[in-house]
Amino acid sequence: MPKAQTIAAVDIGGTKIAVGIIGANGKVLSKLQCPTDADQGYAKALDRIVKMIRELTAAPGHGVDGIGIGSTGPVYPLTGEIGDVNFLPGWEGENPVRDLERVFRVPVAIENDADAAALAEAGWGAGKNKQRLLYVTVGTGIGGGIILDGRIYRGVDHAHPELGHHLIDPSGPQCLCGFPGCWESLAAGPAMVNWVEANSSSDYPHRANLNAKRICELAREGDALALRAVQRETRYLGLGLANLVTLFAPDAIVLGGSVMKSASLFLEGIRGIVRESCRFVPFEKTEITLASLGEDANLIGAARVWHHRFTSGGEHAS
Ligand SMILES: [Zn+2]
Numbered sequence: 001m002p003k004a005q006t007i008a009a010v011d012i013g014g015t016k017i018a019v020g021i022i023g024a025n026g027k028v029l030s031k032l033q034c035p036t037d038a039d040q041g042y043a044k045a046l047d048r049i050v051k052m053i054r055e056l057t058a059a060p061g062h063g064v065d066g067i068g069i070g071s072t073g074p075v076y077p078l079t080g081e082i083g084d085v086n087f088l089p090g091w092e093g094e095n096p097v098r099d100l101e102r103v104f105r106v107p108v109a110i111e112n113d114a115d116a117a118a119l120a121e122a123g124w125g126a127g128k129n130k131q132r133l134l135y136v137t138v139g140t141g142i143g144g145g146i147i148l149d150g151r152i153y154r155g156v157d158h159a160h161p162e163l164g165h166h167l168i169d170p171s172g173p174q175c176l177c178g179f180p181g182c183w184e185s186l187a188a189g190p191a192m193v194n195w196v197e198a199n200s201s202s203d204y205p206h207r208a209n210l211n212a213k214r215i216c217e218l219a220r221e222g223d224a225l226a227l228r229a230v231q232r233e234t235r236y237l238g239l240g241l242a243n244l245v246t247l248f249a250p251d252a253i254v255l256g257g258s259v260m261k262s263a264s265l266f267l268e269g270i271r272g273i274v275r276e277s278c279r280f281v282p283f284e285k286t287e288i289t290l291a292s293l294g295e296d297a298n299l300i301g302a303a304r305v306w307h308h309r310f311t312s313g314g315e316h317a318s
Contacts, residue, residue, distance in 0.1 A: 005311075008053050008064040008104075009302035010096070011113065012036065012071040014087030017045060019052040020296070021064065022303035026124035028296050030056050038087060042094040049096070050103055067100050067108040068306030070116030070298050077111050078158055109309035112160045115152050116301030117291070118145025121254045123304050126292040130251040134244055135291070136163060137257035138237065142184040146248070152308065164188070168239050183243075187236035189259050196229050216262035233259075234266045238273025241288065245274055249281040256291030263290055 006029070011018040013036060020031035032052045036045060057064055074083035080097025082088060097108045111119070118127075118135035127133040127147070136144040142164030146153035155161050164184040165177040172181020173194075185191060189212035196215055200207060204225065206218055212233075218226035241253060255263060267288070274283050293300050 005065045005307070006063075007303040007306045008057065008067045009299045009306075010049055010053075010067060010069045010100075011116075011298040011302050012045075012069065012088075012096075013113070013298070014038065014072055017049060017052075018299050019049060019056060020299045020303075021056050021062070022068075022300060026120070026293075026300050026303070028299060031296070031299060032056060036087075038089060038091065042082075042088075042091045046094075046096065046099055049100070053100075053104065064104075064106060066106045066306045066310060067104060068116075068302040068304065068309075069096055069100075069108065069110040070113040070302035070305055071096075071110060073112035073114070073160060075110055075112055076158065077109070077115075077152075077154075080108070080110050107306070107310050109305050111152065111301075111305045111308075112143075112145070113298050113301065114143040115145040115160060116305050117256060117293075117297045118147050118254075118301070119152065119304040119308050120293055120297055120301035121256070121291055122147040122150060123307070124293065124300060125297070126254045126289050127252050130287075132248065132250040132252075134163065134248060134250050134253045136241070136244070136253060136255055137291075138188060138255065138259040139257035140189055142188050142240070142257075150308075163244065164240075166240070166243060168236060168243075183236070183240040187233060187240055191236075192229050192233050192259075195232060196225060199228075200225055212259050213262065216265055219265060230265050231269075234269035235273065237266055238270040239277070241270055242274045242277035245278045245283050245286050246281055250286055252287040252289060254289055254291050256297060260290060 005024050007022050009020045009022045018033040021029040034048050080095045082091045082094050084092050097110050100108045121127040122133045133147040144163035165182045167179045168183050169181040173185045174180045175182045175185040192212045193210050215226045219230040
């Protein structure tokens with residue numbers, strides 16, 4: 001079994017691909033990125049990934065022991081294939097694990113990027129030493145990963161559970177998942193924008209270029225409508241997290257994603273809702289905390305994917 005381990009990490013997102021070299025302690029030693037340009041096809045993206053890894057490992061003594069990939073999903077972690085991914089049209093069935101193994105002749109592993117970030121926070125971040133950890137990312141969508149005893153919880157057929165798509169309010173907007181009023185449809189960044197647009201008059205001065213970050217800034221400046229939007233967001237974030245606390249009674253829930261950069265507006269309210277709603281479980285023992293790995297969480301997570309697969313017990317298709 002390999003040990004020691006400098007890993008090349010590949011983070012495949014809808015808009016950009018980042019590649020980094022990650023040391024054994026989770027430190028990013030060097031990194032590069034390029035646009036995904038998904039429409040130009042998988043083969044060209046693979047070429048760019050190979051070139052970036054070669055550039056980062058060109059100097060003598062800069063070889064890597066393996067390659068870990070975190071990708072926008074769905075992906076099939078144990079075969080290495082990319083599934084039917086919205087942001088990667090035409091890439092379904094392609095297999096970056098097989099292709100990178102062929103080029104670099106080192107072990108390669110892939111996971112959904114939310115599971116990758118969850119592994120990173122569990123191994124090297126805010127969830128360190130937590131036995132039962134949920135990682136939740138709130139941005140343009142809501143996703144997450146479940147880590148039990150350091151291992152990714154997988155569903156049937158190795159499926160990735162969708163923490164962002166449980167029902168909150170059946171009178172809410174229809175989501176592609178099938179539910180009307182699932183958590184993502186009500187509490188992801190775009191839901192904040194949609195609500196402000198629907199509830200502002202045509203002369204509301206901030207209608208142009210609204211996004212969740214801007215709404216949070218306006219709330220801090222005292223804008224009445226933005227404050228109501230933040231209240232609504234707090235309520236829906238709190239209800240979703242309270243459901244997770246009740247269903248899983250985890251040691252910790254680690255919150256990441258772009259909306260959580262404004263977490264100070266929401267956290268106190270969220271904790272209040274959990275207190276009111278989770279009386280059948282020891283909610284006060286569930287730590288609700290912020291992700292600690294920052295901008296590089298997905299890249300660090302991709303390296304952690306390799307460690308998760310090939311060290312500490314390993315995991316095999318069977
Ligand atoms: Zn949904």
